[in-house]
Amino acid sequence: MEAFFQTYFDFQIIEDNFGYVLEGFWYTIRLSIVGGILSLIWGLILAVLRQLPGRGLAPVRWVAIAYIDALRGVPLLLVIFLISGGLGALASEGVIPEGLGIPRWFGLPDPFWYGTIAITLTYGAYMAEVYRAGIEAVPRGQVEAARSLGMSHGQAMRFVIVPQAVRKVVPPLLNDFIALMKDTSLVSVLGLVETVQAGRDVYSETFNASALTLGAFLFLAVTIPLARFVDWLIKKQDMKIQRGIP
Amino acid sequence: MTEPIISIRDLRKSYGDLDVLTGIDLDIDRGEVVCVIGPSGSGKSTLLRCINLLEEPGGGTIALSGTTVFGDGKPQNLDELRREVGMVFQQFNLFPHMSATENVSIAQVKVRGRSRKEADEKSRELLDRVGLGDKVDEYPDRLSGGQQQRVAIARALAMDPEVMLFDEVTSALDPELVKGVLDVMRGLAESGMTMISVTHEMGFAREVSDRTIFMDGGVIVEQGKPDDVLGNPSHERTKQFLGLVLAN
Numbered sequence: 001m002e003a004f005f006q007t008y009f010d011f012q013i014i015e016d017n018f019g020y021v022l023e024g025f026w027y028t029i030r031l032s033i034v035g036g037i038l039s040l041i042w043g044l045i046l047a048v049l050r051q052l053p054g055r056g057l058a059p060v061r062w063v064a065i066a067y068i069d070a071l072r073g074v075p076l077l078l079v080i081f082l083i084s085g086g087l088g089a090l091a092s093e094g095v096i097p098e099g100l101g102i103p104r105w106f107g108l109p110d111p112f113w114y115g116t117i118a119i120t121l122t123y124g125a126y127m128a129e130v131y132r133a134g135i136e137a138v139p140r141g142q143v144e145a146a147r148s149l150g151m152s153h154g155q156a157m158r159f160v161i162v163p164q165a166v167r168k169v170v171p172p173l174l175n176d177f178i179a180l181m182k183d184t185s186l187v188s189v190l191g192l193v194e195t196v197q198a199g200r201d202v203y204s205e206t207f208n209a210s211a212l213t214l215g216a217f218l219f220l221a222v223t224i225p226l227a228r229f230v231d232w233l234i235k236k237q238d239m240k241i242q243r244g245i246p
Numbered sequence: 247m248t249e250p251i252i253s254i255r256d257l258r259k260s261y262g263d264l265d266v267l268t269g270i271d272l273d274i275d276r277g278e279v280v281c282v283i284g285p286s287g288s289g290k291s292t293l294l295r296c297i298n299l300l301e302e303p304g305g306g307t308i309a310l311s312g313t314t315v316f317g318d319g320k321p322q323n324l325d326e327l328r329r330e331v332g333m334v335f336q337q338f339n340l341f342p343h344m345s346a347t348e349n350v351s352i353a354q355v356k357v358r359g360r361s362r363k364e365a366d367e368k369s370r371e372l373l374d375r376v377g378l379g380d381k382v383d384e385y386p387d388r389l390s391g392g393q394q395q396r397v398a399i400a401r402a403l404a405m406d407p408e409v410m411l412f413d414e415v416t417s418a419l420d421p422e423l424v425k426g427v428l429d430v431m432r433g434l435a436e437s438g439m440t441m442i443s444v445t446h447e448m449g450f451a452r453e454v455s456d457r458t459i460f461m462d463g464g465v466i467v468e469q470g471k472p473d474d475v476l477g478n479p480s481h482e483r484t485k486q487f488l489g490l491v492l493a494n
Binding site: 139141142144145146147148149150151152155159160163164167 | 298300325328329331332333335337339340341342343352353356357358398401402405
């Protein structure tokens with residue numbers, strides 16, 4: 001029991017490395033927020049492309065569907081390698097400018113941006129599916145009312161459908177965000193010292209897992225309140241539905 | 247004889263093997279109030295939805311004030327049509343995330359290009375006209391069905407349409423709320439609005455319409471003065487239908 005406690009909860013090691021792990025967690029937070037916001041936007045764009053009307057735009061719909069299927073079906077880890085390896089190689093061959101191939105925007109290292117791009121590409125596909133469910137849950141009569149007032153398809157989507165769809169899908173989007181936040185740890189394979197990598201660094205130095213425990217608690221400090229918040233939102237929506245409010 | 251505001255020739259519509267409209271010819275004059283009655287499945291709602299091209303017809307032509315809006319198998323001048331034709335639905339279809347005023351204003355601003363202030367002023371004026379002057383800031387979920395339907399009428403009127411289409415607008419309402427909506431429609435008819443109303447309200451048809459149309463099986467079976475069609479129908483199917491409707 002003593003040994004177990006020592007391995008996972010050595011307060012001396014936690015104290016000594018608190019700053020180091022916290023620095024890693026700060027990367028985790030920034031990856032989550034930047035990747036999360038970009039995924040939300042990219043997902044909405046994909047969902048809207050997927051819903052474009054008419055026969056002429058069918059190719060656009062097919063491309064959107066193929067993209068969503070592909071990115072949902074491939075491990076994020078693989079996408080991270082594809083992006084970092086691919087962009088780096090293309091830049092060194094001069095196909096794309098170095099600023100794009102080895103991005104160091106806003107003073108953040110290129111593994112951060114490779115990771116952000118990969119997360120956005122993958123989670124954008126997941127979130128597109130969530131948005132789609134929301135768009136399809138808006139009653140058909142809403143589009144008809146908007147169109148009968150002379151709005152174009154685009155105006156109907158922008159002012160009538162999407163605002164209602166987004167309200168319906170806030171809880172599942174937040175669930176995806178929780179998953180996204182945990183998956184940012186995969187970016188450690190590119191050498192970014194985020195929370196998990198920081199814990200591993202301490203482990204290989206001390207042969208003690210306490211810094212990893214600290215990392216776990218840092219994650220939980222964000223994900224548990226978020227999960228409770230999602231539950232609360234769902235409960236609030238259910239009450240509205242029970243009261244017969246659309 | 248002035249040109250009809252709506253002119254429909256040989257309008258057809260089918261869903262797969264099911265023929266819903268099998269050749270409708272219909273002219274509506276400016277200022278005319280027309281009520282369309284008939285059993286469910288007779289194609290009356292589909293006719294109305296085809297006029298607004300919410301359903302794409304399978305064939306025939308539709309002209310609005312002489313401008314073809316459907317012909318050669320495809321919609322033409324769709325935006326113009328939708329701007330000039332207002333529609334009110336059975337299920338109201340108010341935008342739930344907007345207040346009554348915003349519901350009435352949004353298309354004025356986005357489609358008609360009015361300023362927000364101008365649109366809101368007009369919206370409040372119209373809401374007042376349909377008896378909701380004290381509800382302008384309420385959201386749809388705080389309004390009764392009858393009130394929601396009157397907001398929907400105001401919303402369609404805000405676009406200054408030439409024609410108003412009403413698709414069974416009182417069918418989803420509790421009986422005590424029907425009168426308020428019909429009163430608004432009556433006032434609209436008296437003001438000279440061209441109206442086509444698919445309805446089960448025989449009393450309304452009789453009292454307000456200039457012409458009553460009975461549809462069954464995707465065709466117009468008979469039409470004429472409401473007193474004739476409803477009081478002294480010449481077709482067996484009309485008699486049967488009215489017998490069933492008026493029995494209860």
